[in-house]
Each structure stands twice: as structure tokens, then as C-alpha cells.
Amino acid sequence: MGRFTFKLPDIGEGIAEAEIVAWHVAVGDVVEEDQPLADMMTDKATVEMTAPVAGKVLEIAGAVGDMIPIGSALAVFATEGDDAAEEPVVEVAPNEAAQVVKPEPVPLPDREGLGVGSVAASDGPAATEESSLRSQPTPDPSLSGRGEGRVLASPAVRERARALGVDLAQVKPAQGDRVRHADLDAFLSYNQSYRPAAGKRADEAIKVIGMRRRIAENMAASKRHIPHFTYVEEFDVTKLEDLRGDLNATRGDRPKLTMLPLLIVAICKALPEFPMINARYDDEAGVVTRYGSVHLGIATQTDAGLMVPVIRDAESRNIWQLATEIRRLAEAARTGKAKSEELSGSTLTLTSLGPLGGIATTPVINRPEVAILGPNKVVERPVIRDGEIAVAKLMNFSISCDHRVVDGWDAASFVQAIKRLVETPALMFVD
Structure with missing residues (x-):
């Protein structure tokens, strides 16, 4: 018929x-x-x-x-x-x-x-x-x-x-x-x-349907199953911002650098000493998998809701390659063109609200990962250096961790390792 x-x-x-x-x-x-x-x-x-x-x-x-x-x-x-x-x-x-x-x-x-x-x-x-x-x-x-x-x-x-x-x-x-x-x-x-x-x-x-329902279900499961704790530290990013300005002034046809690629370099350089951070926990099987490569999820706001495209092998990319990949993945997510493999498989997530970053954040872990990092906005404030008042660019940096897998000492030590690299940027580029 x-x-x-x-x-x-x-x-x-x-x-x-x-x-x-x-x-x-x-x-x-x-x-x-x-x-x-x-x-x-x-x-x-x-x-x-x-x-x-x-x-x-x-x-x-x-x-x-x-x-x-x-x-x-x-x-x-x-x-x-x-x-x-x-x-x-x-x-x-x-x-x-x-x-x-x-x-x-x-x-x-x-x-x-x-x-x-x-x-x-x-x-x-x-x-x-x-x-x-x-x-x-x-x-x-x-x-x-x-x-x-x-x-x-x-x-x-x-x-x-x-x-x-x-x-x-x-x-x-x-x-x-x-x-x-x-x-x-x-x-x-x-x-x-x-x-x-x-x-x-x-x-x-x-x-509540579609992407918003997925987000709601994932966040509820994360808070229901994971005992979160959050640690916040203040970074002096004055030197890092100066370095970023110098690099952008000489970038040629390369993409303009934001703070994120530089932070990612510092994170990847600090991670080998803290393998419990770059991990996923299968709580049903009782198995923690620690990853050698850093597949970094970048939380990205889109019209459809929050998506997390993934930078594969972030530790093997330089700052310009990271900047290019961040821009490409963000555009793909916002236009709905991101492939399924680009939206899965992260081992650690970085979430940033940019200029809306606030004073401090307590981000929710992207389950089954065991940690999520949250840089906040950069602000200028007076500080005391060698007994004198100076103006510095400061940024609070948050980390939320799964307390079943990551101890507070480990999380704090990891953030302090990132802090040393960020406040002395030359260390980020030496072996």
C-alpha cells in the first residue's frame, strides 16, 4: 500500500x-x-x-x-x-x-x-x-x-x-x-x-529534558555518590600575566593566549607527582584507574547547556597548540558540531567562568573523575612585598576532590605545586 x-x-x-x-x-x-x-x-x-x-x-x-x-x-x-x-x-x-x-x-x-x-x-x-x-x-x-x-x-x-x-x-x-x-x-x-x-x-x-536533564542527572549522581571536599588557594599571577602579554605581543599569526593554556601547562607539569588526581574511580568495581596521559575536559557553556569537550594528551601540547584546541573544541560544542568522542573520556576537568569567575568556587566533580579544577577571576589588589605596599594581580584557584580517593594533604600539595609554577613561570618551561 x-x-x-x-x-x-x-x-x-x-x-x-x-x-x-x-x-x-x-x-x-x-x-x-x-x-x-x-x-x-x-x-x-x-x-x-x-x-x-x-x-x-x-x-x-x-x-x-x-x-x-x-x-x-x-x-x-x-x-x-x-x-x-x-x-x-x-x-x-x-x-x-x-x-x-x-x-x-x-x-x-x-x-x-x-x-x-x-x-x-x-x-x-x-x-x-x-x-x-x-x-x-x-x-x-x-x-x-x-x-x-x-x-x-x-x-x-x-x-x-x-x-x-x-x-x-x-x-x-x-x-x-x-x-x-x-x-x-x-x-x-x-x-x-x-x-x-x-x-x-x-x-x-x-x-527538564535533553541536555538539561543529562546535566541534572549527572550532577545529582555526582553529589549523591561522591563525598566532595574543596580546597582554595590564592595565586599571584602578576608575572604570568606579564608573560602572557609578552607572548601575545609577538604571537604573529598564532591564536591570542588567554590564561587557560598557561594554567594547563602548569597543571600538566605538576600532575606526575600526584597521579591520584588524574584518575577515574569505578565505585561499583572498586577500582581506581590512574592515567599516564592527561585528557583534560574543558567545561564549556553552550545554548544547550554545559558540555565538556576533551583536550586529548594535553601534557604533550605547547601553549599555542592548547590555545588552538581550546578554541576549536569550544566552537564545536557551541555550534553542536562536537563529535561524541570529543565529549567523552576526560580524566580531569577544568572549569572556568572567565571574568565572571567570582572570588571562589566549589565545583562539582565530573563523575567518574576524582577531581575538578576551578580558576577564578584575576583581580588587582594591594600586597606587602619586602615591607612595602605593591599592586599585584591575584587569582583564587579551587580544587574539588573525591575524598574516597584523594586526601586533603594530596590536594593541597598538588595546588601548591601549581602555585610555584604559576608564580615563577620560567619553571613551567624547563625540565
């Missing part, structure tokens, strides 16, 4: 299920082959699924935030030659791909307002578009294309933007040219002073 069931393929090694983080089509839409269908998130990456055939969407398997087993029906299409008007047009709940339910009219609640919490790649409030077994209105195709000065967005996104008083031209898509609900969430999260023209922002319940 002309009815095609698209089953979720194996989109990652060892993956049993994937989460729906965004739908790009609705029931009743007519799609072309290879047109974006849905974004599916595994433990390692988000994968865009495309339509395998051209036709009309009859059924979609679940709401945003639902977990779909590999091999189960993701969508059902009526292909050319099929009388689609005879088919019930409904969504299908997860794990019930064969069940067909006649739709009932459901009034949609108002879409006004948005909470300011950072939300990962979602497709809107749970109370509206995400309920399974509900009929979906057919979008007006005339609103989906880009005309002169038009922004690509679905009718649902346009409706929500109008309710919020948001000009879609101000919203930067995280992927491609199409503005999605996740982009609206990110825009309002990162523009917390923004208020719609109507004035007071209404309350809105945001379903």
Missing part, C-alpha cells in the same frame, strides 16, 4: 534507547525525503534523524522528553498512492507504536512567559505540544519558509515568540538556520533582563 513505519535505528554503540529532544515535524505534515524529522539524544551526543521517505506524517512516537527504544517505531508515513485521509491522525505513545487512538480536541493553554533557568534542547512546555495521544494541527506551510527578511521557524515557535513579545530576528539558532523552541529558551535564559512588551512575565512550567 503506501504506509511506511520508520523504526529508530542504532545511533550509537551500545545504546539501548534515545531521548526525543525536538520534533521538526507534526502529525499531518507533508515531508520530503531526508527532511529533518527529530533530534534524538543518547548519552554521548544529539543526532538529527531525517525522513527516510517522502509522504504525510501519520503518527509520531511520543512527546519531547520521552525515551524511545532502539528498533521501535519513531514515525509512520503515508507514502504516494496511499489514501491518507482514511487514516487516524494521532501521536503514538512510547512503546505503543501499534496502538491507534482517535484524536479528541484539546484546548491549548496560553504560552505567555518563560522561567529564567537554562533549558537544554527542548521543544516547548510540557503542558502544550508534548502530551502524547493528542491530535496535532497542520502547520501553515506559508509561515515556514524564508522570504525577504523572514526567519525560519515553525508556526508553533512563531506563536510562542509572539506571545512572549520576542523578535525572532534577535534569536540565534544553535543549529542551522531554523529557530526552535530551544533557541527561544536559550535566548531568554541568557537575556534575563529581557521582558516582553506586555510587561510582567507570567509563570511557565518547563519540562
Whole structure:
């Protein structure tokens, strides 16, 4: 006949299920082959699924935030030659791909307002578009294309933007040219002073899905299973900042240096004496693995949430190579182009808020690692040197450790070793 069931393929090694983080089509839409269908998130990456055939969407398997087993029906299409008007047009709940339910009219609640919490790649409030077994209105195709000065967005996104008083031209898509609900969430999260023209922002319940759910689960597991302790020390980075300025003045066509590459050099140079820091703890097996190479995770804020791309073999790279890799990985993470292997396998994590770094931080360990490092912002303050007052550039440096694996003395000694290198930068470049 002309009815095609698209089953979720194996989109990652060892993956049993994937989460729906965004739908790009609705029931009743007519799609072309290879047109974006849905974004599916595994433990390692988000994968865009495309339509395998051209036709009309009859059924979609679940709401945003639902977990779909590999091999189960993701969508059902009526292909050319099929009388689609005879088919019930409904969504299908997860794990019930064969069940067909006649739709009932459901009034949609108002879409006004948005909470300011950072939300990962979602497709809107749970109370509206995400309920399974509900009929979906057919979008007006005339609103989906880009005309002169038009922004690509679905009718649902346009409706929500109008309710919020948001000009879609101000919203930067995280992927491609199409503005999605996740982009609206990110825009309002990162523009917390923004208020719609109507004035007071209404309350809105945001379903925790996608990247934000992964972050929530990982952080909860880390705090639940790991007894954290944090140690903070003050570094005098005056000489290091002078060195950074001199290197940037003579860098030629090499990338501009921030503080991070220099700190990474110091960290990698200090680590061999403290192998318990560069390690991962398998608490189920009761095994600690100490790594010879430093695969350094760099916590990176993106519109979809916090990601941790990894600099492989950081100890073997010079400051310019580190600067180049930091920039490349950060760009890949923020544009959604980071590969799954670039987002996994770290042995130690460095998290920095740059100029927002604050006085001190107590970072949460990136489980199953056993430590995380947190440099804070550089500030100028008066200090006493040889009995005289001088102005110095100071920075607090935090380390959080897993107390099951790392003792307080070891953590403090490691940070003091980094401090000696940072405050005497020449030592960083001698054997």
C-alpha cells in the first residue's frame, strides 16, 4: 500500500534507547525525503534523524522528553498512492507504536512567559505540544519558509515568540538556520533582563529534558555518590600575566593566549607527582584507574547547556597548540558540531567562568573523575612585598576532590605545586 513505519535505528554503540529532544515535524505534515524529522539524544551526543521517505506524517512516537527504544517505531508515513485521509491522525505513545487512538480536541493553554533557568534542547512546555495521544494541527506551510527578511521557524515557535513579545530576528539558532523552541529558551535564559512588551512575565512550567536533564542527572549522581571536599588557594599571577602579554605581543599569526593554556601547562607539569588526581574511580568495581596521559575536559557553556569537550594528551601540547584546541573544541560544542568522542573520556576537568569567575568556587566533580579544577577571576589588589605596599594581580584557584580517593594533604600539595609554577613561570618551561 503506501504506509511506511520508520523504526529508530542504532545511533550509537551500545545504546539501548534515545531521548526525543525536538520534533521538526507534526502529525499531518507533508515531508520530503531526508527532511529533518527529530533530534534524538543518547548519552554521548544529539543526532538529527531525517525522513527516510517522502509522504504525510501519520503518527509520531511520543512527546519531547520521552525515551524511545532502539528498533521501535519513531514515525509512520503515508507514502504516494496511499489514501491518507482514511487514516487516524494521532501521536503514538512510547512503546505503543501499534496502538491507534482517535484524536479528541484539546484546548491549548496560553504560552505567555518563560522561567529564567537554562533549558537544554527542548521543544516547548510540557503542558502544550508534548502530551502524547493528542491530535496535532497542520502547520501553515506559508509561515515556514524564508522570504525577504523572514526567519525560519515553525508556526508553533512563531506563536510562542509572539506571545512572549520576542523578535525572532534577535534569536540565534544553535543549529542551522531554523529557530526552535530551544533557541527561544536559550535566548531568554541568557537575556534575563529581557521582558516582553506586555510587561510582567507570567509563570511557565518547563519540562527538564535533553541536555538539561543529562546535566541534572549527572550532577545529582555526582553529589549523591561522591563525598566532595574543596580546597582554595590564592595565586599571584602578576608575572604570568606579564608573560602572557609578552607572548601575545609577538604571537604573529598564532591564536591570542588567554590564561587557560598557561594554567594547563602548569597543571600538566605538576600532575606526575600526584597521579591520584588524574584518575577515574569505578565505585561499583572498586577500582581506581590512574592515567599516564592527561585528557583534560574543558567545561564549556553552550545554548544547550554545559558540555565538556576533551583536550586529548594535553601534557604533550605547547601553549599555542592548547590555545588552538581550546578554541576549536569550544566552537564545536557551541555550534553542536562536537563529535561524541570529543565529549567523552576526560580524566580531569577544568572549569572556568572567565571574568565572571567570582572570588571562589566549589565545583562539582565530573563523575567518574576524582577531581575538578576551578580558576577564578584575576583581580588587582594591594600586597606587602619586602615591607612595602605593591599592586599585584591575584587569582583564587579551587580544587574539588573525591575524598574516597584523594586526601586533603594530596590536594593541597598538588595546588601548591601549581602555585610555584604559576608564580615563577620560567619553571613551567624547563625540565
